[in-house]
Amino acid sequence: MKFLSIAFLLMVSPVCFGLVVLQYHHVSDKTPSSTSVSPDLFEQHIRYLAENNFNVLTADEFADSLTFEKSLTDDKSVLITFDDGYDSVLTEAHEVLKKYNFPYIVFINPSKVGSKGYLSLKELQQLEGDGAAIANHTWNHPHLIREKPSETKADWRLRVTEEITTTQQFIEANFDATTKLFAYPYGEFNQALAQLLEQLGFIGFSQHSGAIGHFDNRQALPRFAFGGNYGLMSDFRIKVNSLPLPVAHVDVRDKSGNLLYEPLLTEGSSIPKVTIQIQNNGSHPKNLQLSCFASGVGSIAVKKIDSTTFETQSPEPLPVGRSRYNCTATSKLAGRFYWLSLPFYKKNDDGSWYPEY
Ligand SMILES: [Zn+2]
Numbered sequence: 001m002k003f004l005s006i007a008f009l010l011m012v013s014p015v016c017f018g019l020v021v022l023q024y025h026h027v028s029d030k031t032p033s034s035t036s037v038s039p040d041l042f043e044q045h046i047r048y049l050a051e052n053n054f055n056v057l058t059a060d061e062f063a064d065s066l067t068f069e070k071s072l073t074d075d076k077s078v079l080i081t082f083d084d085g086y087d088s089v090l091t092e093a094h095e096v097l098k099k100y101n102f103p104y105i106v107f108i109n110p111s112k113v114g115s116k117g118y119l120s121l122k123e124l125q126q127l128e129g130d131g132a133a134i135a136n137h138t139w140n141h142p143h144l145i146r147e148k149p150s151e152t153k154a155d156w157r158l159r160v161t162e163e164i165t166t167t168q169q170f171i172e173a174n175f176d177a178t179t180k181l182f183a184y185p186y187g188e189f190n191q192a193l194a195q196l197l198e199q200l201g202f203i204g205f206s207q208h209s210g211a212i213g214h215f216d217n218r219q220a221l222p223r224f225a226f227g228g229n230y231g232l233m234s235d236f237r238i239k240v241n242s243l244p245l246p247v248a249h250v251d252v253r254d255k256s257g258n259l260l261y262e263p264l265l266t267e268g269s270s271i272p273k274v275t276i277q278i279q280n281n282g283s284h285p286k287n288l289q290l291s292c293f294a295s296g297v298g299s300i301a302v303k304k305i306d307s308t309t310f311e312t313q314s315p316e317p318l319p320v321g322r323s324r325y326n327c328t329a330t331s332k333l334a335g336r337f338y339w340l341s342l343p344f345y346k347k348n349d350d351g352s353w354y355p356e357y
Contacts, residue, residue, distance in 0.1 A: 018243045019057075019065055019212040021079045021205065023223040027092040034228040039092045045226070045236055046096050054078050054240070056102040059133040059179040063203060066218060078240060080104040081205070081223065083137060083183055085112065085119045090127060098130055107137035107183040107205075110170040121174060128175050135181040136171060136202070138163040145188045145264060145345070146353055160193065164200060181205070184220075187322070188345060190262050194219035208324050208343035213244025222341055243331050245340035246284055248308070249277040252342065263343045270317035270346055274325060278308040284338070288329050295323030302327070320346050321354040 025035035027042045037045070049056060055077045057065065062079045080097070082089045085108040097104055106119070106127060114120040119127070124134055138144065140163060147156045164182065171177050180202045184193070187207030197204045197219040204219035212221050224230075224239040252260045254269035265272065278288060290302045292312040296319035303311045312325065322345050329338045347353055 019062070019077050019079065020240055020242060021081060021212065021221065021223040022240070023205075023207055023225040024080075024082050024093070025084055025227060026086050026088045028086075028088040031086070031088065036228075037226050037231050039088075039096075041231060041233075042093060043096050044233055045231070045240075046100055046102065048233070048236065049078065049102070049240070050100045052076070056080060056100075056104075058103040058131075059105055059135065059177075059181055063179045063181075066203065066212075076241070081107060081183065083107045084109065084141070085124065085137075087117055087119055087123075090119055090123050094127060094130065094132075097132075101131070103131045103133065105133050105135050105181060107135050107181070108167075108171075109137050109139060109141045109185075110167055111140050125174065133179065133181070134171055134175045134177055135179075135183070136164060136167045137183045138185055139167045139170075141185045143186060143188055143353070143356065144184060144193055145190050157192070157196070161196065161200075164197070164202070168200075179203070187223075187225075187343065188263075189220050190264060206343060208341040209239070209326060210339040210341040211242045211244045213247065215247045215250070216244070237335075238337060239339075241336045242328075242339040243333070243336050245276070245290075245327065245329065245338040246279040246281075247276060247340060248279045249275075250340075250342070251275050264345045264347075265318065271314050272318070272325070272342075272344060273311065273313040274342060275305075276310045276312070276327065276340065278310075280308045283332075285330060285332055288338075290327050290329050292325055292327040294318060294325050300325070318344055318346055320348055 024037055027039055028036050029038050057077055057079050065077065080102060082104065085106050089106055108124065112118045128134055142163065144160050182197055182202040183205045189206055194204060194217055204221065205223050206220045207225050208222050209224050210222040253273045254260055255271060260269055260272060278284065290310045292300050292302050294300045294314040297314050297316060300312055300314050305311055324344065325342045327340045331338050
């Protein structure tokens with residue numbers, strides 16, 4: 001998460017680091033379209049990866065790549081992930097992935113394992129035996145950033161810690177998982193959760209989009225989610241070939257100019273102003289032009305301050321719920337675009353939470 005890691009941004013390496021994480025839920029024609037990719041389209045995605053020599057990483061290889069931060073730009077490395085442990089991972093996706101010998105990750109909620117529509121423990125163990133890794137998505141799939149009305153900060157911390165640690169105990173008791181990977185339910189996180197995951201030794205995934213770069217917080221990594229309108233081949237090709245925008249510094253401010261450190265927008269901060277400074281090392285096109293979009297708004301103006309500094313801000317308040325600013329630019333590599341995504345969450349005007357979805 002870029003604006004969680006401002007201190008870290010000062011230490012960025014000039015090497016362009018690139019990893020793309022794909023996120024699926026259902027692979028089916030019969031489940032809600034917003035979280036489903038059809039079996040036919042899924043097969044096209046996987047065939048594209050095989051035919052275009054993508055390196056599909058195991059969980060361990062992915063963790064090593066993050067640790068050593070080697071440049072993967074030319075390797076075209078991807079991680080394939082499924083959230084929630086739905087049964088279509090076995091009935092539809094598994095055979096396709098097995099055919100190409102591609103490893104993948106299934107993020108599970110132990111409270112759902114074996115219930116209707118979800119994989120059973122035995123089925124998950126079968127997938128693991130065929131090359132899948134089973135990973136942590138909390139016990140109950142709560143909105144982790146929402147404190148309960150009666151809860152103190154300490155109560156909240158204890159509850160979310162238990163959601164994570166009991167799930168990890170379940171995984172370690174039933175699977176051979178070695179790499180500690182965690183996906184935030186609904187992609188929702190804050191600084192306290194990212195710090196907790198770091199203390200517990202996890203790599204964390206959110207669901208804002210973009211390729212992973214040096215500047216990304218290891219406990220809030222982006223993933224490209226496919227389902228509904230996202231994932232047609234024209235869209236998939238661009239995303240899977242994307243590169244991290246080579247950022248030196250990003251800051252996000254409210255209308256009074258105060259820095260914002262959390263994706264959850266506070267009162268008076270629903271039109272965040274973002275300043276993006278690009279690395280000045282010659283690795284990117286000289287006249288780099290950024291294009292930015294805001295959820296629910298569309299294209300938003302980008303002001304070029306100097307050759308490496310850009311400012312962007314939505315002309316109107318972001319909608320209630322989860323939204324993003326996405327910025328892209330042409331890279332020096334044909335057909336490959338730089339990508340940066342900043343997630344934002346906004347409560348209802350009366351301070352209550354937006355509907356659960
Ligand atoms: Zn989920």
